Amino acid sequence: MHAIYEIVSGPMVWLAAIIFILGSLYRLIFMGRLAAKKDPMVFSYLSVYYSLRSIFHWIIPFASVNMRKHPIMTVVAFAFHICLFAVPIFLCAHIILINEAWQVKWWYLPNPIADVMTLIVIGACIFFLGRRLLLREVRYLTTFSDFLILAGVAAPFVTGFWSYHQYPGHETAAILHIISGEIILVMIPFTRLSHMLFFPFLRGYAGSEFGAVRNAVDW
Amino acid sequence: MVVYSEKETGVETKHLLMLPAIGLVILALSVIAAYSQGDIPFVKDSAFENPRRPPVAFYHDEHNEKAGLLECNGCHHVYENGKKLESSASVGMECSQCHLASENNSAIDLIRVYHLQCRGCHLKKNAGPILCGQCHQKNDN
Numbered sequence: 001m002h003a004i005y006e007i008v009s010g011p012m013v014w015l016a017a018i019i020f021i022l023g024s025l026y027r028l029i030f031m032g033r034l035a036a037k038k039d040p041m042v043f044s045y046l047s048v049y050y051s052l053r054s055i056f057h058w059i060i061p062f063a064s065v066n067m068r069k070h071p072i073m074t075v076v077a078f079a080f081h082i083c084l085f086a087v088p089i090f091l092c093a094h095i096i097l098i099n100e101a102w103q104v105k106w107w108y109l110p111n112p113i114a115d116v117m118t119l120i121v122i123g124a125c126i127f128f129l130g131r132r133l134l135l136r137e138v139r140y141l142t143t144f145s146d147f148l149i150l151a152g153v154a155a156p157f158v159t160g161f162w163s164y165h166q167y168p169g170h171e172t173a174a175i176l177h178i179i180s181g182e183i184i185l186v187m188i189p190f191t192r193l194s195h196m197l198f199f200p201f202l203r204g205y206a207g208s209e210f211g212a213v214r215n216a217v218d219w
Numbered sequence: 220m221v222v223y224s225e226k227e228t229g230v231e232t233k234h235l236l237m238l239p240a241i242g243l244v245i246l247a248l249s250v251i252a253a254y255s256q257g258d259i260p261f262v263k264d265s266a267f268e269n270p271r272r273p274p275v276a277f278y279h280d281e282h283n284e285k286a287g288l289l290e291c292n293g294c295h296h297v298y299e300n301g302k303k304l305e306s307s308a309s310v311g312m313e314c315s316q317c318h319l320a321s322e323n324n325s326a327i328d329l330i331r332v333y334h335l336q337c338r339g340c341h342l343k344k345n346a347g348p349i350l351c352g353q354c355h356q357k358n359d360n
Binding site: 001005006092093096099100105163164170171174 | 271325327328330331334335341346350351352353356357
């Protein structure tokens with residue numbers, strides 16, 4: 001247990017972080033170059049104002065027509081993304097570990113709230129799975145890798161919940177929790193999860209095209 | 220409901236009356252047994268006012284015998300100007316007396332030194348618990 005713990009909580013964390021950062025930079029630079037090649041005009045009409053206007057509109061729940069058309073999806077998607085980021089960043093146990101390593105600390109969530117937020121993430125993953133299986137238009141676009149990605153996203157939350165509540169086998173769950181967190185970090189740049197990286201650019205592109213060129217709104 | 224007479228059941232009423240008495244004796248014995256297990260010693264520090272995790276059970280003498288710890292100041296250390304005083308020990312003091320002395324420090328910094336002391340040594344020695352739930356065990360387990 002000690003040897004496995006030391007590997008997964010030491011060198012593997014660094015490896016995952018490096019792959020995540022370098023992989024993300026690689027994807028962003030490569031995508032920028034591809035855009036310059038395929039649509040060189042993009043950069044000339046890219047506007048900071050219209051980009052931010054679009055980004056701002058799309059991070060407000062129900063601010064776009066499409067979100068109003070799918071209210072359940074909107075609520076679940078927003079709750080999911082907020083919890084997905086807030087729980088790992090503001091979890092007391094994580095901050096304790098970071099403080100142990102680097103003596104830095106920040107505000108943290110009360111454990112019962114983090115617990116509920118974890119369940120929201122797991123519940124939302126089940127919702128997304130059901131959506132992929134049951135809605136025809138979503139199933140049409142679904143490939144096997146989408147299920148793997150969903151499982152990958154849910155895994156750190158399931159194992160974290162399991163470990164925190166000390167259900168049988170919680171030691172193994174804790175190790176799997178660390179490994180699954182590293183896997184998801186590595187997956188971000190190279191799977192559909194890269195929407196995390198491309199989201200501001202995609203909105204910037206659409207926002208600028210609609211605002212600066214067509215004199216319209218993109219929501 | 221069918222009522223059986225004493226003759227039919229072979230159980231005498233006065234024997235039936237003994238049942239609650241036996242029950243009471245068993246209850247009394249189990250209460251005594253529960254209390255006589257002895258208090259489980261926990262790591263305590265008065266600075267932890269609202270603990271977020273269950274306290275850590277720690278059997279001082281058994282632990283030190285197993286770990287081969289002979290010097291008190293191996294754990295109960297005293298530092299002066301960043302240097303450990305080999306001839307001094309802080310037995311009887313709470314960790315928070317020194318480790319929470321700085322105004323910038325909060326409970327999370329006290330947790331830090333506890334973890335570094337226990338878990339740090341366990342990792343170094345390749346022995347003892349290292350994961351959250353291995354020390355902070357829930358009582359109902």
